[in-house]
Amino acid sequence: MFICPLCNGFDTKNVTCPTCHHTLHDSGKVSDYFDDYSAYMDIDGLKMENGIPDDLKHHICLHLFSCTSCGYDQIVQVDEQT
Numbered sequence: 001m002f003i004c005p006l007c008n009g010f011d012t013k014n015v016t017c018p019t020c021h022h023t024l025h026d027s028g029k030v031s032d033y034f035d036d037y038s039a040y041m042d043i044d045g046l047k048m049e050n051g052i053p054d055d056l057k058h059h060i061c062l063h064l065f066s067c068t069s070c071g072y073d074q075i076v077q078v079d080e081q082t
Contacts, residue, residue: 001082002059002080002081002082003080003081003082004029004061004063004078004080004081005078005080005081006026006061006063006078007028007029007061010081012026013026013063013065013076013078015065015074015076017067017069017070017072017074018072018074019067019070019072020067020069020070020072022067022068022069022070024065024066024067024072024074025065025066025067025068026063026064026065027063027064027065027066028063028064029043029061029062029063029064030050030062030063030064030075031043031046031047031050031062033064034046034050043061044056059079059080060077060078060079060080061077061078061080062075062076062077062078063075063076063078064076
């Protein structure tokens with residue numbers, strides 16, 4: 001089974017804001033923002049319906065990183081691990 005190291009707290013990722021150079025905050029999986037109930041749905045099921053090709057096949061978890069200083073948002077690909 002593949003799991004996301006960020007979702008499960010095994011690792012962190014440092015991403016710098018290209019606009020103001022502050023550190024971006026990991027705001028969680030992009031799929032958690034699809035609708036009110038998506039955070040409670042099966043992760044692999046959401047990957048089949050999210051419109052992002054091959055994220056399930058290549059074991060990628062997409063995270064939203066946000067800048068609390070200027071409001072910049074960036075989606076970052078995180079490789080899931082076994």
